[in-house]
Structure formats: C-alpha cells, structure tokens
Amino acid sequence: MKICIVGAGAIGGFIGARLALAGSEVSVLARGVTLAAIQTDGLQLNMGGQLQRVRVQASEHPAELGAQDLVIVAVKGQALPALAPAVAQLLGPDTLVMPAMNGVPWWFVQGVDGIGHEPLQSVDPGGVTGQWIATERVVGCVVHASCSTSAPGVVQHKMGQGLVVGEAIGGKSERVQRIADLLSAAGFDTTHSTDIRYDIWYKLWGNLTMNPVSAITGATIDQVLADPLVRAFCSAAMAEAAAIGERIGCAIAQSAEDRHAITAKLGAFKTSMLQDAEAGRAIELDAIVGAVHEIAQRLQLATPNIAALLGLTRLFGRSHGLYPQAV
Numbered sequence: 001m002k003i004c005i006v007g008a009g010a011i012g013g014f015i016g017a018r019l020a021l022a023g024s025e026v027s028v029l030a031r032g033v034t035l036a037a038i039q040t041d042g043l044q045l046n047m048g049g050q051l052q053r054v055r056v057q058a059s060e061h062p063a064e065l066g067a068q069d070l071v072i073v074a075v076k077g078q079a080l081p082a083l084a085p086a087v088a089q090l091l092g093p094d095t096l097v098m099p100a101m102n103g104v105p106w107w108f109v110q111g112v113d114g115i116g117h118e119p120l121q122s123v124d125p126g127g128v129t130g131q132w133i134a135t136e137r138v139v140g141c142v143v144h145a146s147c148s149t150s151a152p153g154v155v156q157h158k159m160g161q162g163l164v165v166g167e168a169i170g171g172k173s174e175r176v177q178r179i180a181d182l183l184s185a186a187g188f189d190t191t192h193s194t195d196i197r198y199d200i201w202y203k204l205w206g207n208l209t210m211n212p213v214s215a216i217t218g219a220t221i222d223q224v225l226a227d228p229l230v231r232a233f234c235s236a237a238m239a240e241a242a243a244i245g246e247r248i249g250c251a252i253a254q255s256a257e258d259r260h261a262i263t264a265k266l267g268a269f270k271t272s273m274l275q276d277a278e279a280g281r282a283i284e285l286d287a288i289v290g291a292v293h294e295i296a297q298r299l300q301l302a303t304p305n306i307a308a309l310l311g312l313t314r315l316f317g318r319s320h321g322l323y324p325q326a327v
Contacts, residue, residue: 103287
C-alpha cells in the first residue's frame with residue numbers, strides 16, 4: 001500500500017515513521033525546513049528512549065509523489081482548505097483519505113438532520129475542502145496519542161498509541177479493516193469503529209474545554225481541574241456539548257465529572273493548544289470550539305458557556321497573534 005503523509009508534524013510524523021519502519025511504502029508531502037530535514041535525515045522517531053530513523057520519499061510537489069492508496073492528513077484544521085487542492089493531486093480512483101486531526105472534520109455534519117446542507121464555515125469556509133475531497137473517500141480517525149516535535153522531522157513520543165478508524169458514513173467495511181490491520185501491524189492500538197462520528201465527538205467533548213482553558217491561562221490540566229470555579233465552568237460547557245451530541249446522534253452517557261476523573265490521571269499535562277500558544281504557533285480553535293458553536297447555532301441551541309469560551313479564546317489568540325484578526 002502506497003501511503004502519503006500530508007503534514008509531517010508531531011502526529012503525522014509519528015504515524016508515518018511507524019508505518020515506514022513496519023515496511024509500508026511511505027512518502028511525505030512537506031515544505032520548508034521540515035522538507036529539508038526529512039530529505040536529509042529521513043523521519044526520526046524518539047520512542048521508549050530509542051531514536052529510530054527511516055528514509056522516505058519527500059517532496060513539496062504532489063505530482064512527484066503520484067497517486068496513493070491512502071493519504072493521511074495530519075495538519076491543523078485551519079490549514080486544510082488551502083492544502084485540499086494539493087491533496088487532490090495525490091488521489092487515484094480508489095484512494096482513501098484519513099484525516100488524523102483534532103476536532104470536528106469538514107465532513108462531520110453531512111446528512112445530519114437539522115444542520116442544513118451548507119458546509120461548516122468554521123472548518124470548511126466556502127466548502128473548499130469538500131469540493132476537493134469527497135466524503136466517499138474518507139476514513140475517519142481519532143488519535144489517542146501525545147507527541148511533539150523537538151526539531152523539524154524529529155518526533156518525540158510522549159504517551160499513547162491508540163488509533164480509532166471507521167467509515168465516515170458508519171458501519172464496518174473491508175477497506176477500513178485493511179487500514180486497521182496495517183496500523184496494527186505497525187504497532188498501533190487500533191480499533192475499527194462502527195460509529196466514528198461518536199468517537200470523534202466523545203474525544204472533542206473532553207478537549208473542547210481543556211485545550212482552550214489551558215491555552216488562555218497557561219495552566220496544566222491538573223491546575224485547571226484543581227480550581228473549583230474553572231472546573232465548574234468546564235463542566236457547564238461540556239453539558240452544552242453533550243446536549244448537542246444528543247441532537248446529532250452522538251449521545252454521551254458519561255458525566256463531566258466522570259471525564260474529569262479520567263483526564264486527571266494525565267497529571268501535570270500540557271494540552272496541544274497550550275503547547276502551540278507557548279511556541280507562538282496558531283491555535284486550532286475553530287475545529288475544537290468554533291465548529292461546536294456553529295453546530296449549536298444551526299440547531300438553535302443556547303450554549304452560553306461555549307460561546308464565552310470561544311469569545312475569550314479568540315480574543316486571546318488575536319491579541320497574541322495566534323488567531324486571524326476579524327475581517
């Protein structure tokens with residue numbers, strides 16, 4: 001199977017390196033210093049105290065890489081619309097696209113009652129991504145792993161190696177099972193889900209508050225949960241997200257306190273959004289909070305806590321150059 005990684009950052013580099021080390025034919029679409037580093041030294045993965053290097057083909061021109069069997073997209077949500085035309089050049093008649101990304105993907109609400117037919121402007125403004133990448137090609141993916149990049153092309157694995165994969169339209173299929181088997185053979189803890197939309201929403205339900213609250217406060221997860229007022233605010237926003245989930249077929253049985261107890265086990269953990277804020281990188285706000293707020297508006301559900309969270313984090317991002325200014 002020919003596999004191309006689009007976005008060889010922490011997660012993309014992690015998945016690509018492990019697949020290549022397991023013998024898959026892996027290529028990388030990259031640019032700038034990341035491209036130069038991979039062309040010179042290959043993909044590098046530091047995991048379990050061992051640094052492994054693997055050579056892969058890397059280019060900034062998709063035509064040089066050719067049609068793929070599987071394209072794994074691991075960029076931030078806000079970067080995808082601009083990249084979608086390049087991704088389309090990697091697609092053959094039967095190519096599958098697996099977005100390994102945070103938050104709500106562009107295809108998530110297609111066919112959901114009460115949402116309407118317009119794409120979510122928060123994650124696919126103008127429907128650009130959907131025009132280039134048909135939902136029929138999509139294999140949904142939820143990543144349960146924490147990684148960082150210590151240098152371009154060099155991934156540091158921290159914890160977790162879980163991947164949940166499934167058809168965007170639900171159910172099981174042979175094509176997704178082939179991908180699940182491939183990922184399992186590369187050492188991932190892989191689950192073939194029958195309802196990937198629920199899996200996406202469940203992860204988002206926890207990240208919705210922890211990511212932005214940690215980013216705007218600079219606090220680690222244990223500090224967020226230790227403050228009773230902040231914890232109560234997070235719980236209230238999660239209750240609103242759970243109500244949205246009920247309306248879109250992604251009902252969550254857990255309480256916010258149940259989820260807090262699970263999250264607390266991570267200890268003094270820095271979320272990905274906090275890491276981005278500290279590094280001066282753009283924050284991934286739209287896919288994690290903006291899309292949830294937009295879905296609520298379309299369903300005419302009141303979500304004052306989610307709205308406050310979005311407004312505060314957006315203002316923080318704009319004042320620190322981490323989120324686009326209003327137009």
